[in-house]
Amino acid sequence: MTVAADLADERLVQSKGLGGALDLVWRRLRGGDLGSLPVVIGLIVICAVFYSLDPRFLSSFSLVNILAYAAPIGIISLGIVLVLLLGEIDLSVGSVSGMGAAVMAVLVVKESQSLVLGMAAGVGVGVVVGLVYALLYTKLGIPSFVFSLAGLLGFQGVLLYILGSDGTINLPPNSGLIEFARFSYLTGTAAYVAVALVVALYVAGGLWKVRQRKRADLSAPSLVTLGVKAGLLALGLGWLTWYLGVDRGWSYLFLLFAALVVGMDLMLRRTRWGRHVFAVGGNEEAARRSGVKVGRIYVSVFVLTSTLAALGGVLAAGQQTSVSQATGTTDTNLMAIAAAVIGGTSLFGGRGSAYSAMLGIIVLQAIQSGLNIVGVDSSVRFMVTGAVLLLAVAIDSIARRARSSSGRG
Amino acid sequence: MTSPDLTKTQASPASDRAGRGDPAGSGLALSLSGVGKRFGAVQALSDISMEVAAGEVVALVGDNGAGKSTLVKIIAGVYQPDAGEIRLDGKPVSIAGPRGAQNLGIATVFQDLALCDNLDVVANLFLGRERRQLGVLDEVSMEQEAWRLLRRLSAKIPSVRIPIAALSGGQRQTVAIARSLVGDPGIVILDEPTAALGVAQTAEVLALVRRLRETGLGVILVSHNMSDVLAVADRIEVLRLGRNAASFRAADVSVEQLVAAITGASERDRAERGEAPIGGTQQTKTVDAPAGETS
Numbered sequence: 193m194t195v196a197a198d199l200a201d202e203r204l205v206q207s208k209g210l211g212g213a214l215d216l217v218w219r220r221l222r223g224g225d226l227g228s229l230p231v232v233i234g235l236i237v238i239c240a241v242f243y244s245l246d247p248r249f250l251s252s253f254s255l256v257n258i259l260a261y262a263a264p265i266g267i268i269s270l271g272i273v274l275v276l277l278l279g280e281i282d283l284s285v286g287s288v289s290g291m292g293a294a295v296m297a298v299l300v301v302k303e304s305q306s307l308v309l310g311m312a313a314g315v316g317v318g319v320v321v322g323l324v325y326a327l328l329y330t331k332l333g334i335p336s337f338v339f340s341l342a343g344l345l346g347f348q349g350v351l352l353y354i355l356g357s358d359g360t361i362n363l364p365p366n367s368g369l370i371e372f373a374r375f376s377y378l379t380g381t382a383a384y385v386a387v388a389l390v391v392a393l394y395v396a397g398g399l400w401k402v403r404q405r406k407r408a409d410l411s412a413p414s415l416v417t418l419g420v421k422a423g424l425l426a427l428g429l430g431w432l433t434w435y436l437g438v439d440r441g442w443s444y445l446f447l448l449f450a451a452l453v454v455g456m457d458l459m460l461r462r463t464r465w466g467r468h469v470f471a472v473g474g475n476e477e478a479a480r481r482s483g484v485k486v487g488r489i490y491v492s493v494f495v496l497t498s499t500l501a502a503l504g505g506v507l508a509a510g511q512q513t514s515v516s517q518a519t520g521t522t523d524t525n526l527m528a529i530a531a532a533v534i535g536g537t538s539l540f541g542g543r544g545s546a547y548s549a550m551l552g553i554i555v556l557q558a559i560q561s562g563l564n565i566v567g568v569d570s571s572v573r574f575m576v577t578g579a580v581l582l583l584a585v586a587i588d589s590i591a592r593r594a595r596s597s598s599g600r601g
Numbered sequence: 602m603t604s605p606d607l608t609k610t611q612a613s614p615a616s617d618r619a620g621r622g623d624p625a626g627s628g629l630a631l632s633l634s635g636v637g638k639r640f641g642a643v644q645a646l647s648d649i650s651m652e653v654a655a656g657e658v659v660a661l662v663g664d665n666g667a668g669k670s671t672l673v674k675i676i677a678g679v680y681q682p683d684a685g686e687i688r689l690d691g692k693p694v695s696i697a698g699p700r701g702a703q704n705l706g707i708a709t710v711f712q713d714l715a716l717c718d719n720l721d722v723v724a725n726l727f728l729g730r731e732r733r734q735l736g737v738l739d740e741v742s743m744e745q746e747a748w749r750l751l752r753r754l755s756a757k758i759p760s761v762r763i764p765i766a767a768l769s770g771g772q773r774q775t776v777a778i779a780r781s782l783v784g785d786p787g788i789v790i791l792d793e794p795t796a797a798l799g800v801a802q803t804a805e806v807l808a809l810v811r812r813l814r815e816t817g818l819g820v821i822l823v824s825h826n827m828s829d830v831l832a833v834a835d836r837i838e839v840l841r842l843g844r845n846a847a848s849f850r851a852a853d854v855s856v857e858q859l860v861a862a863i864t865g866a867s868e869r870d871r872a873e874r875g876e877a878p879i880g881g882t883q884q885t886k887t888v889d890a891p892a893g894e895t896s
Binding site: 404405408409410462463464467468470471473474475477478479481482483484542543595 | 699700711714715716717718719720724728729730731733736737738741742744745766
């Protein structure tokens with residue numbers, strides 16, 4: 193058998209088949225490239241602890257709720273992943289989400305505009321904020337920490353101002369937004385068909401990649417590995433669909449979040465834009481000299497972050513059926529930022545994944561939900577969340593040291 | 602143009618440049634004459650002349666502040682010269698910006714390499730020039746091309762899918778040089794490629810420079826290291842205080858002579874002894890030096 197073009201170097205340790213793939217994973221872990229493993233282990237520990245305290249924690253009802261309530265903040269956190277990839281930060285996502293929700297609520301309830309217009313305006317607020325941020329960053333060179341801190345304060349003021357003296361605006365109960373965010377679930381046959389479709393797409397993508405690489409005389413992952421991965425995916429999603437289906441099923445809100453995460457992941461890994469985001473986060477000067485339009489990358493990322501924040505705020509309003517003065521305050525903000533970091537996106541830029549938003553927010557939501565079920569005060573929740581965040585960053589720092597000593601950067 | 606004995610001409614990156622009327626189908630010939638550059642009150646370069654033929658390695662040496670970097674930046678399009686003319690294959694050109702230099706076929710590898718540590722070799726090679734298929738990155742084609750480039754340089758990179766952070770200094774230099782070849786340039790400028798490298802890695806990079814010459818490229822090598830320069834260069838241009846101080850054929854010169862020309866010691870000595878100065882314009886035009894004796 194001829195050796196594929198990319199494996200010809202005799203110093204390269206050959207790895208073949210499923211065993212080789214597992215071996216590769218093990219080596220990567222030992223080298224400090226932990227990826228999402230710490231979060232997954234953390235999630236398992238959290239589940240075990242709360243299950244032993246109260247078995248209701250792992251009931252279908254509880255899991256459906258965890259996923260549904262994780263979604264809006266998860267969408268905000270997805271934007272945080274993007275700014276973190278550039279090595280920047282946006283502290284104002286919570287306030288922007290509240291402001292977007294308030295604009296939507298005021299237009300729909302007080303001004304009797306259509307829901308579509310209200311939502312568009314709410315999300316549009318995010319676009320505008322992002323553009324202003326990008327301008328402040330690229331033209332004036334203000335650090336993102338400072339202008340987003342200003343935004344955190346300022347937009348919370350805007351929220352209070354447009355809510356006016358009432359303080360709380362209830363969305364009309366028959367609103368399509370509430371229907372979508374609160375009462376729509378995918379279950380039964382449709383859900384299984386969707387799972388089959390996802391697995392089929394995964395397999396098709398994998399086979400396409402294998403074929404392309406074989407044709408180009410490059411090494412390709414083995415079909416056995418692909419088959420095992422696809423089997424695990426099908427089993428996992430199928431089982432979850434069944435278990436969630438015992439209660440209400442997959443909430444539409446979570447499915448939207450998942451679609452955004454998968455879409456963002458593909459954008460980051462498979463498009464020129466995503467490659468440039470990582471490049472700017474890794475070495476901005478190198479990226480600029482290579483012809484990357486660094487300014488545009490900053491603009492696109494700041495706009496996407498604020499837009500996702502506003503979208504998350506609008507959806508959260510639908511889920512809670514109202515917008516109040518407390519919408520999108522400190523809690524939302526810090527949850528969104530903590531989720532991205534807990535999920536494994538580095539604070540220092542250039543390293544992370546869209547999936548870290550999903551994993552991180554599920555961990556945080558699981559803790560919140562578990563403490564609620566066990567009946568602990570929210571004071572404890574803040575302390576636990578803080579400890580988990582610290583632990584996640586500590587793991588990242590230790591892994592970074594292992595990476596630098598094993599040459600994985 | 603006396604072409605060196607090219608064993609790999611057919612693999613030349615510029616073979617598709619035959620349309621430019623270059624009979625050898627190889628690199629570009631660059632010539633500078635009377636180039637000057639002034640920063641405020643400082644005349645950084647005055648009346649610099651220099652030629653690089655295809656398939657030739659020209660070393661640019663000089664003490665700190667001699668104007669090497671300024672000259673390199675002018676050729677790379679970072680600075681615009683105040684005076685003088687730059688010709689490529691005999692045609693006068695103006696190099697408008699780094700992008701313009703690249704489009705003219707002049708690639709520069711700066712000393713700090715400018716690689717993204719978090720990206721893998723393929724991503725770095727094609728950064729800013731990604732190949733796409735239906736809007737999606739064409740990883741397969743880029744990986745194939747990456748291997749082709751690295752093979753041509755006989756580069757020792759174990760895998761193109763490991764992040765740059767995992768590579769040694771010499772391997773990073775290799776990647777940076779390979780990246781300069783992605784756009785099929787005719788002239789490659791290497792700014793201190795062996796600074797901060799170990800013995801074995803330096804040898805690796807010097808072998809790489811020879812291989813660039815074998816493929817018919819014109820190479821400008823900026824270096825402080827006299828033994829490196831003597832090992833690979835065909836000709837050596839010495840700059841001192843922003844002027845051409847001397848030009849040597851590498852085969853005819855010793856380290857002592859080079860050092861003397863760089864420091865200006867020889868001219869002072871000769872002047873003191875009442876002899877005619879060496880270097881300068883008297884001894885320069887050795888453009889068609891046969892390449893290859895050092896390879």
